[in-house]
Every structure is written in structure tokens, then in C-alpha cells.
Amino acid sequence: MTKETLSRRHFLGAAAATAAAGAAAPALAASTNAPALPAKWDIETDVVVLGCGGAGMMAACQVVDAGKKVEVFDAGVSPYHTATNLCGGLFTACGSKLQKADPSIKDSWEAFAEDIMAYGNYMSLKEPVYGFTKHSGEAFDWLADHGLPAHHLEPYAGHTHKRAHRQETFKGRDYIDTLVKQLAERKIVIRHKCGLSRIFFDPAENRVVGVECGKGDKKVTCRARLGIIMATGGITGSPESLDRWVPSVAGKGVAIGGPNNDGTAMMIAVRDVGVPLSHMQYIASYPCGIVVNGRNGPYCRWWFITNNGGILVNKNGKRFITEKEGICHVTPHLAHNPDGCHYVLADQAGWERTLTKIKLSALVGLPSWTAERIEAEFKAGKNLWKCDTIEELCEKSGVNLEGLKTQIATWNKAVETKNDTQFGRTDQQWKIGKGPYYMIRMFPWNNLSCGGVRVTEHFEVLGWDMKPVKGFYAAGETVAGVHGAFYCGGNACGFAHTSGYMAGKYITGYKEA
Ligand SMILES: Cc1cc2nc3c(=O)[nH]c(=O)nc-3n(C[C@H](O)[C@H](O)[C@H](O)COP(=O)(O)OP(=O)(O)OC[C@H]3O[C@@H](n4cnc5c(N)ncnc54)[C@H](O)[C@@H]3O)c2cc1C
Structure with missing residues (x-):
């Protein structure tokens, strides 16, 4: 032709x-x-x-x-x-x-x-x-x-x-x-x-x-x-x-x-x-990306933490979804959160319970962070925080203190009464109690289209x-x-x-x- x-x-x-x-x-x-x-x-x-x-x-x-x-x-x-x-x-x-x-x-x-x-x-x-x-x-x-x-x-x-x-x-x-x-x-x-x-x-x-x-x-x-x-x-x-x-x-x-x-x-x-x-x-977007170096970063299996007494909150300190939601179904909700992110929060007991179920390196920083790197990230305090008090945690992470205090009280009541008036969770067993407190900030992890x-x-x-x-x-x-x-x-x-x-x-x- x-x-x-x-x-x-x-x-x-x-x-x-x-x-x-x-x-x-x-x-x-x-x-x-x-x-x-x-x-x-x-x-x-x-x-x-x-x-x-x-x-x-x-x-x-x-x-x-x-x-x-x-x-x-x-x-x-x-x-x-x-x-x-x-x-x-x-x-x-x-x-x-x-x-x-x-x-x-x-x-x-x-x-x-x-x-x-x-x-x-x-x-x-x-x-x-x-x-x-x-x-x-x-x-x-x-x-x-x-x-x-x-x-x-x-x-x-x-x-x-x-x-x-x-x-x-x-x-x-x-x-x-x-x-x-x-x-x-x-x-x-x-x-x-x-x-x-x-x-x-x-x-x-x-x-x-x-x-x-x-x-x-x-x-x-x-x-x-x-x-x-x-x-x-x-x-x-x-x-x-x-x-x-x-x-x-x-x-x-x-x-x-x-x-x-x-x-x-x-x-x-x-x-x-x-x-x-x-x-x-x-896009396949997991609600668990830890943003480091611009738009890079590994992910955190937060559902292990929330199944062991942790909760998910936004920057206002408020829960925004039931933690039992399918993980990819959580991602679209991040768009409505301040800064488009969310945080998983655990007290010391919840953190310890989690680590009896899963190794630290399989929980945070997948696929490549070692346990040493994770500890270093907690010390750096940019995306991962470990603090003795809720006040210190909020000061360092930027999460709203009054909002988080109110949320913890509401959550603890939901555990006590077995009635989650916010999102209807029915499996809550553990209150957020004593520190140190652990918090990890997460954004969408977009890994396939x-x-x-x-x-x-x-x-x-x-x-x-x-x-x-x-x-x-x-x-x-x-x-x-x-x-x-x-x-x-x-x-x-x-x-x-x-x-x-x-x-x-x-x-x-x-x-x-
Ligand atoms: C971190 C991560 C974890 C994942 N884990 C899983 C998992 O466990 N299970 C699962 O089911 N899926 C997973 N996925 C998704 C899955 O890996 C991919 O969807 C799949 O491997 C894509 O294969 P592919 O051959 O289509 O593309 P690729 O493997 O990306 O290959 C594409 C090729 O096309 C070439 N190319 C691009 N543009 C051009 C061009 N213009 N001209 C010529 N060549 C071009 C590239 O250089 C490359 O060689 C994961 C993805 C990521 C990023």
C-alpha cells in the first residue's frame, strides 16, 4: 500500500x-x-x-x-x-x-x-x-x-x-x-x-x-x-x-x-x-502508605493494630469509619479527611498485643524496612510517633488534642457499653488506656491501575x-x-x-x- x-x-x-x-x-x-x-x-x-x-x-x-x-x-x-x-x-x-x-x-x-x-x-x-x-x-x-x-x-x-x-x-x-x-x-x-x-x-x-x-x-x-x-x-x-x-x-x-x-x-x-x-x-489504592522521600514509601498493615485494640482517626482526632471496613473500601474516605490521610493509634497494651500476632517488620514498613529502621522512624517522629502522653503525641503529630481526647472517651465508652454509637462496631474489647502511645500516619498507597x-x-x-x-x-x-x-x-x-x-x-x- x-x-x-x-x-x-x-x-x-x-x-x-x-x-x-x-x-x-x-x-x-x-x-x-x-x-x-x-x-x-x-x-x-x-x-x-x-x-x-x-x-x-x-x-x-x-x-x-x-x-x-x-x-x-x-x-x-x-x-x-x-x-x-x-x-x-x-x-x-x-x-x-x-x-x-x-x-x-x-x-x-x-x-x-x-x-x-x-x-x-x-x-x-x-x-x-x-x-x-x-x-x-x-x-x-x-x-x-x-x-x-x-x-x-x-x-x-x-x-x-x-x-x-x-x-x-x-x-x-x-x-x-x-x-x-x-x-x-x-x-x-x-x-x-x-x-x-x-x-x-x-x-x-x-x-x-x-x-x-x-x-x-x-x-x-x-x-x-x-x-x-x-x-x-x-x-x-x-x-x-x-x-x-x-x-x-x-x-x-x-x-x-x-x-x-x-x-x-x-x-x-x-x-x-x-x-x-x-x-x-x-486504581488499586491501599489506605496504608507511609510517605517518605516525596511520594515514595512502604506500607503498614494497620488492621492488625485495630484488631488488637487500636483505632483509626483523622487529623481532627476523630474516627471516620469502622475499622472493620474492607481495607480498599477505606481509601476513598481519606479524600474527605484533612490532608487526605489517617492515623492508626494504639496504647502500650494494644501495641504489645499486636506484636504477639505479627512481627514488627511484617507490620510496618513493608516490603523493605527492618526492625532497626522502624525504630529509627519512631525516633525521627515524622510519620511514626511513640510518646508517653496524648498531649505530647498530638503536639508532635499535629493531630488535634481536644478532638482526640474526646474521641478516646467516646471509644472507651463504646467498649464499656458494647455500643459503638459512631460506626456500629461490635467487636470492641479494649479501651485506649495507658501510654506510651503509638501512632502512624498513612496515605493512599497506589500500586496498580x-x-x-x-x-x-x-x-x-x-x-x-x-x-x-x-x-x-x-x-x-x-x-x-x-x-x-x-x-x-x-x-x-x-x-x-x-x-x-x-x-x-x-x-x-x-x-x-
Ligand atoms: C509493590 C507492588 C506489589 C504488588 N503485589 C501484587 C501481588 O502480590 N499480587 C498481584 O496480583 N498483583 C500485585 N501487584 C500488581 C502486579 O504486580 C502488576 O499488575 C503486574 O505484575 C503487571 O504486569 P505487566 O506485565 O502488565 O506490567 P509490568 O510488569 O510493569 O511490565 C510492563 C513493561 O512494559 C514496559 N513499558 C512501559 N511503557 C512502555 C512503552 N511505551 N513501550 C515499550 N515498553 C513499555 C515496561 O518497561 C515493562 O517492561 C503489585 C504491584 C506493585 C507495584
């Missing part, structure tokens, strides 16, 4: 699209910017994979195993600089060999899908959820059969069946180690520092035909005979990216994710192919007209609507690897029995 015919057809395609959509939807998504095809491609291959996290590397291996050629382009410097590497090693899957080995577990992909959708307030899109839940066991088994280090099954809140496959190390690095070896065995080379800059799209055929990657004079074009798998992660890689995409959290809390994950590839897909994005405002491109159950990207764009697949965190309104633990790592695994198969012509 010549440059001229491409742009003419493209113009006609866009015009037809305008006419078709005009009556119902004045905001047309069809691209008017698709670049012309290069006169000569620098590289030709069967499949282009963009990104080298769990999703991208799973996809690349399946392409080669199907006897096809693959080129992997990555904006970053290493697979160890990805969200997958940062993750806690929790992979939810149904029907794995490990799960089947326990006859007491009666799980099904339908039950798994229902759990995801219920947890996400039925805001999920069923196609990626079904594509994930149907194939998650198979994808996990592939990793286990290819050297994934030791793991076990554990129950996890939000899942009605035991399906959380947890690495003994609690580290996503295990997946990366496994996949890096698998890529090496297949002689797959990753082209780092070579992020996507254009997608070549043929509107007449409704097909993606190749990419341009890299910057300046390092740019290369690559024809993709079968298509492209976009596995470029989410948008929580930097505070700037998070704040741009989710202005409701701008300026607040921790932003943590693969450092190159800023949504650029998604916007290139919008610009060059005209695919719509969906669910961009949804839930928006991106829409896909079919086979991970084909949907165009402006909700029809699959030929040859265009997506996998991992860049896919919209898996989690709906709330992410439930394990489903993101599970989804990334499973969708990558299946996209790599489907793009090479795999058909289910």
Missing part, C-alpha cells in the same frame, strides 16, 4: 466512521492520525511484544513455542525494573495442579469470575475476567513446570475458594527469574530503552501492521506479520503519571509501580489506532466501534476493567501472566478444543 492510498483510505475510513457514529455518539474515537507506512521496514517478524514484565515475557515464550518469530521492545532497562518484579508474589488461579491436588477445594472458573466481579462492585468487564479465570490454572502450571521457585496455596480475603498461589519468598522476582531463563533458552533478545513511539495501522483492513520504537536516531521500524501484543503495564510508575491520569489523588500518597509505566503506549494506541480507553480513573484498552475474551484489542482490531492484542495491567472498582489481592499478577500466556497463543492461531 502506498503512502497516498493509505492516507486516502484512512481519510475515507475516518469519514465513514464519523457518519456511522455521528447520530449516537458525537465524541468519535476513530483515529485521524494513523501514520503512513514506512517505505522499508528495518526489521520484519511475526509478532511484536511490547514490554517485558510478566505479561510480555509469558507472551514472547508462547509465540516462539508456536514456531513463530518474536521481537520484544521495552521502554526500560531490565525485566527487573517492572511492576511484576516489585509484586508480592501472590497469583490467584483456578484449576492449577496444586489446587486440584487438594480435594477439599471445589473451585470453578465461574466462581472465580463471580468473586472478582462482586469484589469490584460489578464494574468489571466480563471478557478479560472470563479469559483470565478460564485459563489461570493452565498459565500458573506453565510457570511451575518451567522452574517457578517454591510456592503454596493460601486463603485470601475476597476469594471464596483457596486459590491464592503465594511464592514462599513473597517476591515477584521469582516470576521474573523464571521467565528471564525461559527467554534465554529460546534465544529471545529484549530491545531495552526502545519504547513504542508509533503503531502502524491500516484502517481499510482494520489491522495493525507494525511499530516504530525508540527515540531520535535510535528509532527502528518493525513489521509484525501476525500482529502486536501490547503488554506495557499500568500508569502508577511515577507520581507525575499517576496524578495526570487520576487527578482525584493528585499530590497525595505513594506512587509505586514499574518505573516506565506511564501510559504512553496506551495513548499511542489511542492516537494511531483510535482505540478507546476505559476505567482509567480506577485498572484502566486501559478494552479486549475480547481472547485479548484482542477493541477499536472505536467495539470490534476487534486485527492483529492487535493486549495483556497485563494495560488491559481495562479486570478488577472493576476494587482490586482483589492476587488477581493482577495472575491476570498479567495468564493474559500474556493466552495472547501469545491466540496471536499465533491457537484454537481452543
Whole structure:
């Protein structure tokens, strides 16, 4: 196809699209910017994979195993600089060999899908959820059969069946180690520092035909005979990216994710192919980030403290929610608190009770603070405070003294009368009594995003007209609507690897029995 015919057809395609959509939807998504095809491609291959996290590397291996050629382009410097590497090693899957080995577990992909959708307030899109839940066991088994280090099954809140496959190390690095070896065995080379800059799209055929990657004079074009798998992660890689995409959290809390994950590839897909994005405002945000060094920081498992006599208060010293609320459901309430944060408070007895249940280093400062670092943070008194009196605690933390005193009296009465007149808690057993008092300030910990491109159950990207764009697949965190309104633990790592695994198969012509 010549440059001229491409742009003419493209113009006609866009015009037809305008006419078709005009009556119902004045905001047309069809691209008017698709670049012309290069006169000569620098590289030709069967499949282009963009990104080298769990999703991208799973996809690349399946392409080669199907006897096809693959080129992997990555904006970053290493697979160890990805969200997958940062993750806690929790992979939810149904029907794995490990799960089947326990006859007491009666799980099904339908039950798994229902759990995801219920947890996400039925805001999920069923196609990626079904594509994930149907194939998650198979994808996990592939990793286990290819050297994934030791793991076990554990129950996890939000899942009605035991399906959380947890690495003994609690580290996503295990997946990366496994996949890096698998890529090496297949002689797959990753082209780092070579992020996507254009997608070549043929509107007449409704097909993606190749990419341009890299910057300046390092740019290369690559024809993709079968298509492209976009596995470029989410948008929580930097505070700037998070704040741009989710202005409701701008300026607040921790932003943590693969450092190159800023949504650029998604916007290139919008610009060059005209695919719509969906669910961009949804992020997985835990109400427990301890902000240090700007917008960095670890998190605190405050629910262990509140289950042992602690309470949650805002800067006015007031409780603002029942401490029994599901943790991700607490996060939206922080927006209405002064400074957008909250504090967990315990007296000495409550603190000691907590530490009989969980080690200090598993309670505060996850994933990396040592017990010594935590003690140093208490001494520094910027986010963690230990004080002999409530007066001193309020002076140092900035929490309102009168408000907190009144709140403690109200709470202690609720314990005495077994009647929480504020938020209806029924399990309160311990009053806030003698000091020293412990207090930790927490903000949202934004660690994964839930928006991106829409896909079919086979991970084909949907165009402006909700029809699959030929040859265009997506996998991992860049896919919209898996989690709906709330992410439930394990489903993101599970989804990334499973969708990558299946996209790599489907793009090479795999058909289910
Ligand atoms: C601290 C932390 C803990 C987590 N713990 C868990 C957990 O225990 N369980 C769970 O289910 N989920 C967890 N998650 C979420 C989960 O890890 C991720 O959703 C998942 O790993 C994403 O995989 P991915 O392959 O889609 O993205 P990534 O692993 O981030 O890979 C994206 C790749 O795309 C590349 N890229 C980005 N932009 C471009 C571009 N323009 N062009 C080319 N390449 C590009 C990046 O460099 C990278 O190689 C956690 C996340 C974090 C941050």
C-alpha cells in the first residue's frame, strides 16, 4: 500500500466512521492520525511484544513455542525494573495442579469470575475476567513446570475458594527469574530503552501492521506479520503519571509501580489506532502508605493494630469509619479527611498485643524496612510517633488534642457499653488506656491501575466501534476493567501472566478444543 492510498483510505475510513457514529455518539474515537507506512521496514517478524514484565515475557515464550518469530521492545532497562518484579508474589488461579491436588477445594472458573466481579462492585468487564479465570490454572502450571521457585496455596480475603498461589519468598522476582531463563533458552533478545513511539495501522483492513520504537536516531521500524501484543503495564510508575491520569489523588500518597509505566503506549494506541480507553480513573489504592522521600514509601498493615485494640482517626482526632471496613473500601474516605490521610493509634497494651500476632517488620514498613529502621522512624517522629502522653503525641503529630481526647472517651465508652454509637462496631474489647502511645500516619498507597484498552475474551484489542482490531492484542495491567472498582489481592499478577500466556497463543492461531 502506498503512502497516498493509505492516507486516502484512512481519510475515507475516518469519514465513514464519523457518519456511522455521528447520530449516537458525537465524541468519535476513530483515529485521524494513523501514520503512513514506512517505505522499508528495518526489521520484519511475526509478532511484536511490547514490554517485558510478566505479561510480555509469558507472551514472547508462547509465540516462539508456536514456531513463530518474536521481537520484544521495552521502554526500560531490565525485566527487573517492572511492576511484576516489585509484586508480592501472590497469583490467584483456578484449576492449577496444586489446587486440584487438594480435594477439599471445589473451585470453578465461574466462581472465580463471580468473586472478582462482586469484589469490584460489578464494574468489571466480563471478557478479560472470563479469559483470565478460564485459563489461570493452565498459565500458573506453565510457570511451575518451567522452574517457578517454591510456592503454596493460601486463603485470601475476597476469594471464596483457596486459590491464592503465594511464592514462599513473597517476591515477584521469582516470576521474573523464571521467565528471564525461559527467554534465554529460546534465544529471545529484549530491545531495552526502545519504547513504542508509533503503531502502524491500516484502517481499510482494520489491522495493525507494525511499530516504530525508540527515540531520535535510535528509532527502528518493525513489521509484525501476525500482529502486536501490547503488554506495557499500568500508569502508577511515577507520581507525575499517576496524578495526570487520576487527578482525584493528585499530590497525595505513594506512587509505586514499574518505573516506565506511564501510559504512553496506551495513548499511542489511542492516537494511531483510535482505540478507546476505559476505567482509567480506577486504581488499586491501599489506605496504608507511609510517605517518605516525596511520594515514595512502604506500607503498614494497620488492621492488625485495630484488631488488637487500636483505632483509626483523622487529623481532627476523630474516627471516620469502622475499622472493620474492607481495607480498599477505606481509601476513598481519606479524600474527605484533612490532608487526605489517617492515623492508626494504639496504647502500650494494644501495641504489645499486636506484636504477639505479627512481627514488627511484617507490620510496618513493608516490603523493605527492618526492625532497626522502624525504630529509627519512631525516633525521627515524622510519620511514626511513640510518646508517653496524648498531649505530647498530638503536639508532635499535629493531630488535634481536644478532638482526640474526646474521641478516646467516646471509644472507651463504646467498649464499656458494647455500643459503638459512631460506626456500629461490635467487636470492641479494649479501651485506649495507658501510654506510651503509638501512632502512624498513612496515605493512599497506589500500586496498580485498572484502566486501559478494552479486549475480547481472547485479548484482542477493541477499536472505536467495539470490534476487534486485527492483529492487535493486549495483556497485563494495560488491559481495562479486570478488577472493576476494587482490586482483589492476587488477581493482577495472575491476570498479567495468564493474559500474556493466552495472547501469545491466540496471536499465533491457537484454537481452543
Ligand atoms: C509493590 C507492588 C506489589 C504488588 N503485589 C501484587 C501481588 O502480590 N499480587 C498481584 O496480583 N498483583 C500485585 N501487584 C500488581 C502486579 O504486580 C502488576 O499488575 C503486574 O505484575 C503487571 O504486569 P505487566 O506485565 O502488565 O506490567 P509490568 O510488569 O510493569 O511490565 C510492563 C513493561 O512494559 C514496559 N513499558 C512501559 N511503557 C512502555 C512503552 N511505551 N513501550 C515499550 N515498553 C513499555 C515496561 O518497561 C515493562 O517492561 C503489585 C504491584 C506493585 C507495584
